[in-house]
Amino acid sequence: IYIWLLEIHFCALSGGASKIDVPCADGLKYIQNGENITLNCPFLSFDVMVTAWLKQTPGEKPLVIAYVYRSTTVKYYDGFHESGRFNALRGLSSFTLSISNAEPSDSATYYCVAADYTDTALLGCTVLVLKGWC
Numbered sequence: 001i002y003i004w005l006l007e008i009h010f011c012a013l014s015g016g017a018s019k020i021d022v023p024c025a026d027g028l029k030y031i032q033n034g035e036n037i038t039l040n041c042p043f044l045s046f047d048v049m050v051t052a053w054l055k056q057t058p059g060e061k062p063l064v065i066a067y068v069y070r071s072t073t074v075k076y077y078d079g080f081h082e083s084g085r086f087n088a089l090r091g092l093s094s095f096t097l098s099i100s101n102a103e104p105s106d107s108a109t110y111y112c113v114a115a116d117y118t119d120t121a122l123l124g125c126t127v128l129v130l131k132g133w134c
């Protein structure tokens with residue numbers, strides 16, 4: 001968890017240095033209420049052991065959505081599996097997160113982190129913004 005927090009901090013810093021006031025602006029996505037979306041997190045190393053998706057809304061601590069060790073069963077946290085709307089899938093070289101029937105509360109920054117024996121990396125972060133909702 002400490003390593004993940006460090007990575008998130010790094011991401012926030014690099015976003016803050018950008019001219020656009022959105023962290024990870026290249027991953028900015030607008031979605032509609034009720035839409036399905038898949039966030040992909042590809043990785044090159046086949047040594048990757050641990051992958052996880054995290055969600056953070058402004059002013060809140062980041063939450064782990066899903067975690068998987070190698071190709072074992074995906075473990076969900078914080079009730080993310082209860083709605084049935086969040087599904088994570090670990091492939092040979094990717095870890096995808098599908099969100100179905102998007103809700104306003106899904107607006108957040110999503111981070112994918114991966115770690116092998118010696119390193120950890122922030123592989124992607126996407127800012128989801130739900131449109132058409134006041």
Ligand SMILES: *[C@@H]1O[C@H](CO)[C@@H](O)[C@H](O)[C@H]1NC(C)=O
Nearest residue numbers: 034035036037099100101102
């Ligand atoms: C979204 O995914 C759900 C579950 O897979 C499916 O039932 C639904 O039809 C999909 N909705 C859209 C808008 O594609």
